[in-house]
Amino acid sequence: MNGKIFIIEDEPSIIQLVQHNLEKNGFLVSSSLNGNDGLKELKKFQPDLLLLDWMLPDLSGIEICKNIRKDKSFKNLPVIMLTAKGEEEDKIKGLDSGVDDYLTKPFSFNELMARIKAVLRRSNPNTVSDNLKFDDLMLDRIEKRVFRDGQEIKLGPTEFRLLEFFLTNPKRVYSRDQILESVWPNNVNVESRTIDVHIRRLRQSVNLKNKKELIRTVRSSGYSLI
Amino acid sequence: MNGKIFIIEDEPSIIQLVQHNLEKNGFLVSSSLNGNDGLKELKKFQPDLLLLDWMLPDLSGIEICKNIRKDKSFKNLPVIMLTAKGEEEDKIKGLDSGVDDYLTKPFSFNELMARIKAVLRRSNPNTVSDNLKFDDLMLDRIEKRVFRDGQEIKLGPTEFRLLEFFLTNPKRVYSRDQILESVWPNNVNVESRTIDVHIRRLRQSVNLKNKKELIRTVRSSGYSLI
DNA sequence: TTTAAATGTTACAATTTTGTTACAAATTAA
DNA sequence: TTAATTTGTAACAAAATTGTAACATTTAAA
Structure with missing residues (x-):
């Protein structure tokens, strides 16, 4: 920006x-x-x-x-x-x-x-770039694409929103409730365990082989990027 | 307020x-x-x-x-x-x-x-750094991480809450009852001796080799940082 | 010094939390 | 429409955490 x-x-x-x-x-x-x-x-x-x-x-x-x-x-x-x-x-x-x-x-x-x-x-279309970056990860909000180390990563809609959410405050630990509130549409009731599954899916997509883990589990608290 | x-x-x-x-x-x-x-x-x-x-x-x-x-x-x-x-x-x-x-x-x-x-x-919402510091110890509430002398220390949930509690008033001596009330969830009954064990665990994690003791035992009163 | 109380230490079983997988329902694309 | 993708949840596995008992050590008082 x-x-x-x-x-x-x-x-x-x-x-x-x-x-x-x-x-x-x-x-x-x-x-x-x-x-x-x-x-x-x-x-x-x-x-x-x-x-x-x-x-x-x-x-x-x-x-x-x-x-x-x-x-x-x-x-x-x-x-x-x-x-x-x-x-x-x-x-x-x-x-x-x-x-x-x-x-x-x-x-x-x-x-x-x-x-x-x-x-x-x-x-002035050029002055704004809506990219979120963290480590070797880059998320393009406009084109809805994600790259790690230059290589494109395909994410499902929820995985994308999840990653986007984490990237607005990387390193910060979010509870499952906070994640639910911010990533899921309002008034939608899903089990908090559902998040674990989506985290797992996101991890699978993001952790390309020979790349280090990007998502940290903080026991009894939630998740964060790291 | x-x-x-x-x-x-x-x-x-x-x-x-x-x-x-x-x-x-x-x-x-x-x-x-x-x-x-x-x-x-x-x-x-x-x-x-x-x-x-x-x-x-x-x-x-x-x-x-x-x-x-x-x-x-x-x-x-x-x-x-x-x-x-x-x-x-x-x-x-x-x-x-x-x-x-x-x-x-x-x-x-x-x-x-x-x-x-x-x-x-x-x-408060974002900018204020939610860090607690004492001596060469630093606890980051947002990222849920603890460092001593720059080196990260891994703590379990209870150890983290315990240290967080002590850091809000370092040096102050807390009785086991006070610790129980503040660090454990409400209406949970645990033996007061349990605290001793957690103190021990916290000590083990925090007192990296060649570092001085940070937790003081005050006989018949409780514990404090020092 | 002896004794009793308080605290330190260790091990372990029970519990809690998280990871993983599979699958049916729902949604979207073709 | 059918096919493909996405989604939420249940079920089980794996891992981490927890509380307590049992025993050891230290401390303070007698």
Whole structure:
């Protein structure tokens, strides 16, 4: 994942959180705490995407957005608006002024990440790569393919989701309940032992001959990658 | 509400006030009156959050913060900075050094409480490292792994829970009854002598050759780390 | 020193947990 | 439709963990 993201937001704690997490995901991030500074910095930074707060001490997010759209060099800059307001009419106003997407505070980082990816994919397909990697394993979420050491591995749907889930937090141990909640569709009741069987199937597929075990069993706790 | 909070602040009256109120709210609180002491104490106390004064007699809050971020074990320790200065440029400086949130003196306790909750809520789900440390021992609750002096130690489930329990209050002596209540599932009846056997097993695993004893027997009282 | 209490150590059977396989039902593709 | 794939569960095997008894050793007090 790569790309440059600029944030205009007057709440330091939100900047802190978002910036840190975006950087962890491989983005280059810069920010301003108010609109006027933001507009200036924006030109220097030349981001691929702008996160814009609705309410700012000086200019409103809407005004900034209109300003940006006037500038030819930012004509296609994708903008995601952050707002505490949840009113429908406000949303429409925002969209009219050229906002690409919306996010209502408080939001989870996962939510934000999903929007960012979606918007970037639309505007600049190359900046987003939806690959999860761990050790010599690579999972391509877009093409739904998995490779180990360059060699493709064929997985069934459940095995794929299972591996995808583990890869979002490799090394972390998940209980069978957690796995069930995250990997199986909601309100589906399956025995927790079922997971063991799927783990076994995943292992069989992933542990190509002469490759070391990738899935760790943690007795009385669950499983993790290792 | 629970969690450990450390305060570095040179004004005794503020410590007094904040500490008292935080404890009333169920936090475990410790504090230092200057930066150098604070940095030392911090390692022992292993807090979930740090309240940090901007102006200190020796080090500045910023310097402390930078110091903390260098230390891997504190990489994700949330920091709330207390400051009398309200200038915007100072705030930005603070954010660069990795502060999570700000509070300008004078502040109400409710305000502080709100910020603490917000920061903890944000940091706890993922970012806060759930590692327990004591001496050269490290227990990773997320990955369910234990290391001594960098070398991994394999523990059975009960041994793991036992060590985890001791690590939440190392040095403190626990009676066999207390250990039973906290480490064994509820309504399970086991002989108190059983603990001796598990202690023995834990000792065997933890005391790698040429390493000093970590578990102390306190005759007629119980056990503790040491 | 002797004695009694507390703790350390060991071995082992019972229990719990996980691995593995097979198979029928359900789903999807051809 | 048929054929192929995928899925959940039961049944059994294998492995790890657990609690306790029995005996050894240490400690503290008399």
